[in-house]
Amino acid sequence: MTIDVTPTSVSGINIRSSQNRLLIKNGRVVNEDGMEDADVYVEDGVIKQVGRNLIIPGGTRTIDATGKLVMPGGIDPHTHFELEMMGAKTADDFYKGTRAAVAGGTTTVIDFVLPQKGQSLLEAYNNWRQKADGKVCCDYALHVGVTWWSPSVRKEMEQLTSEQYGVNSFKMFMAYKDSWMLDDYTLYQAIEACAELKAIPQVHAENGDIIARNTEKLLAKGVTGPEGHEMSRNEEVEAEAVNRACVIANQANSPLYIVHMMSKSAVQALQIARARQRQPLYGETLAATVGTDGSHYRNACFRHAAAHVLSPPLRPDPATPQAVLDALADDHLQLIGSDNCTFTEKDKELGKDNFAKIPNGVNGVEDRMAILWQKGVNTGIMDPCRFVAVTSSTAAKIFNIWPQKGRVAVNSDADIVVWDPRLERTISASTHKHAVDFNIFEGQHVVGSPQYVVVNGRVCLDDGDLRVVEGFGKFIKTPVNSPYVYGEEAADSVEPRAQSPMIHTPKRVTNGNTPSPGFGEELKLVNKQLEAMSGLPSGCSTPTGRKMRDTAQRDLQSSSFSISKEVEGLDTKTSVRVRNPPGGKSSGLW
Numbered sequence: 001m002t003i004d005v006t007p008t009s010v011s012g013i014n015i016r017s018s019q020n021r022l023l024i025k026n027g028r029v030v031n032e033d034g035m036e037d038a039d040v041y042v043e044d045g046v047i048k049q050v051g052r053n054l055i056i057p058g059g060t061r062t063i064d065a066t067g068k069l070v071m072p073g074g075i076d077p078h079t080h081f082e083l084e085m086m087g088a089k090t091a092d093d094f095y096k097g098t099r100a101a102v103a104g105g106t107t108t109v110i111d112f113v114l115p116q117k118g119q120s121l122l123e124a125y126n127n128w129r130q131k132a133d134g135k136v137c138c139d140y141a142l143h144v145g146v147t148w149w150s151p152s153v154r155k156e157m158e159q160l161t162s163e164q165y166g167v168n169s170f171k172m173f174m175a176y177k178d179s180w181m182l183d184d185y186t187l188y189q190a191i192e193a194c195a196e197l198k199a200i201p202q203v204h205a206e207n208g209d210i211i212a213r214n215t216e217k218l219l220a221k222g223v224t225g226p227e228g229h230e231m232s233r234n235e236e237v238e239a240e241a242v243n244r245a246c247v248i249a250n251q252a253n254s255p256l257y258i259v260h261m262m263s264k265s266a267v268q269a270l271q272i273a274r275a276r277q278r279q280p281l282y283g284e285t286l287a288a289t290v291g292t293d294g295s296h297y298r299n300a301c302f303r304h305a306a307a308h309v310l311s312p313p314l315r316p317d318p319a320t321p322q323a324v325l326d327a328l329a330d331d332h333l334q335l336i337g338s339d340n341c342t343f344t345e346k347d348k349e350l351g352k353d354n355f356a357k358i359p360n361g362v363n364g365v366e367d368r369m370a371i372l373w374q375k376g377v378n379t380g381i382m383d384p385c386r387f388v389a390v391t392s393s394t395a396a397k398i399f400n401i402w403p404q405k406g407r408v409a410v411n412s413d414a415d416i417v418v419w420d421p422r423l424e425r426t427i428s429a430s431t432h433k434h435a436v437d438f439n440i441f442e443g444q445h446v447v448g449s450p451q452y453v454v455v456n457g458r459v460c461l462d463d464g465d466l467r468v469v470e471g472f473g474k475f476i477k478t479p480v481n482s483p484y485v486y487g488e489e490a491a492d493s494v495e496p497r498a499q500s501p502m503i504h505t506p507k508r509v510t511n512g513n514t515p516s517p518g519f520g521e522e523l524k525l526v527n528k529q530l531e532a533m534s535g536l537p538s539g540c541s542t543p544t545g546r547k548m549r550d551t552a553q554r555d556l557q558s559s560s561f562s563i564s565k566e567v568e569g570l571d572t573k574t575s576v577r578v579r580n581p582p583g584g585k586s587s588g589l590w
């Protein structure tokens with residue numbers, strides 16, 4: 001067991017009991033559906049009271065959160081720790097990876113069990129549990145990959161969804177031909193199985209056949225460097241697979257969750273499918289997508305360019321980060337993960353002479369929240385409530401661990417971030433907590449970061465000092481039949497979904513400015529293309545003709561609370577207005 005602690009702390013158990021009571025005072029509590037000025041009292045890892053004038057036992061440690069936001073700890077729905085792929089093993093193991101997560105404000109990660117073709121899913125699951133259980137510094141759950149198909153795989157999927165194993169999501173690959181990729185027939189069966197089990201099917205949406213052929217052609221022409229990676233799999237290759245996956249899910253009358261959406265075209269394809277399909281479709285993007293771009297593939301330095309290689313790739317279109325941020329704010333995308341999958345310079349060199357051999361993956365679990373805060377909140381694109389939704393609570397709802405996770409409320413786990421919107425830092429590999437020697441956000445100045453991070457009631461980031469305990473985290477079971485995904489309201493048209501108390505209506509920050517250009521004209525074009533590709537809606541499920549939301553009608557009832565006004569001296573250009581929280585308008589003053 002490794003303990004990053006001050007000399008006064010002695011063991012995981014003692015640390016737990018000596019810090020079993022905690023009061024976070026004078027902060028502004030932010031949940032996905034509103035904000036309120038309230039104190040938060042924690043005992044034995046659980047939030048016991050939220051409000052003002054609380055009666056607290058003597059000897060309780062108090063954190064003064066004046067001027068700070070008190071938010072649910074981040075949930076990163078997409079990590080790969082200790083993953084072996086493409087001849088290498090990720091630098092971040094479950095200890096270093098979750099330590100980096102906590103440093104950045106994330107208190108739960110969902111990692112992927114990825115079985116080899118022909119391997120038992122249960123065996124792979126057990127391997128992952130063995131790797132993770134003794135090392136995680138925060139709680140974690142598992143998705144399981146379906147990388148091949150047989151009756152035994154179907155049976156093991158069912159076993160994995162039982163109470164004993166606690167898995168409710170399965171990832172299928174439409175890329176990585178000759179390793180994890182499934183053909184459409186098999187993908188259809190796997191998605192059907194998920195729907196039958198009331199689990200959540202996830203897809204990696206890229207056309208693996210096109211990528212394989214393009215790779216051959218590029219290599220034959222002498223394009224061997226990292227720039228060939230994006231060239232072999234441009235936006236269209238991603239958007240086609242997004243549309244195809246949605247069509248297959250529609251035929252199977254299944255919901256669908258699309259992981260790591262990296263391009264405007266892919267988001268447009270999803271937006272169109274969400275408008276036509278009855279079952280819910282969810283889109284996840286990455287910190288990498290909003291925090292950097294594909295221009296790095298043209299960097300003359302192989303190390304630099306290869307460090308940015310992931311799949312689907314970062315896009316050269318410089319409008320991508322802004323468009324993806326807009327989509328996150330407008331609920332065309334629902335979550336942001338990291339896809340943390342770090343390989344060292346030495347590992348990336350496996351592809352020195354052939355871009356197709358560069359191990360795929362980048363960092364992100366540590367900087368995901370600060371990057372989104374900087375790019376999304378400080379710029380006024382989204383408000384803090386939407387920030388909480390996309391970084392935490394929506395993942396908790398989809399994967400059916402809400403409100404245990406993803407909420408600051410009585411009886412929720414005490415996974416809490418005290419966020420200082422004034423804290424400034426510059427991201428660098430020289431200071432990050434990852435085990436990897438490169439950071440794709442190197443040199444970026446961010447304003448807003450966690451000051452305290454509480455994991456299950458224990459202060460693991462203490463006024464900037466990281467004090468995690470290896471093995472302190474635990475495995476969290478994710479039960480099937482998530483009401484958010486499979487509940488009645490989830491299958492209805494957009495109006496009832498928006499009215500559901502469980503579902504936050506996303507808030508576009510208006511700032512008095514015209515919203516940045518969305519997908520208007522381009523969308524119409526792609527709409528036509530995709531309609532032509534997909535044919536008519538399935539006879540297996542009932543199309544609802546779900547209406548696309550009218551952006552002009554969003555967020556018209558803003559309150560006057562403004563972070564830039566309230567936190568004097570902030571150098572963030574923030575001017576965020578939010579709706580009144582449920583139960584009445586907040587005072588707006590700390």
Ligand code: URQ
Nearest residue numbers: 310311312339341360361
């Ligand atoms: O495809 C993924 O999610 C993993 C296995 C690799 N990382 C990446 O490049 N996205």
Ligand code: ZN
Nearest residue numbers: 204259260311
């Ligand atoms: Zn993937």
Ligand code: ZN
Nearest residue numbers: 078080339341
């Ligand atoms: Zn991934």
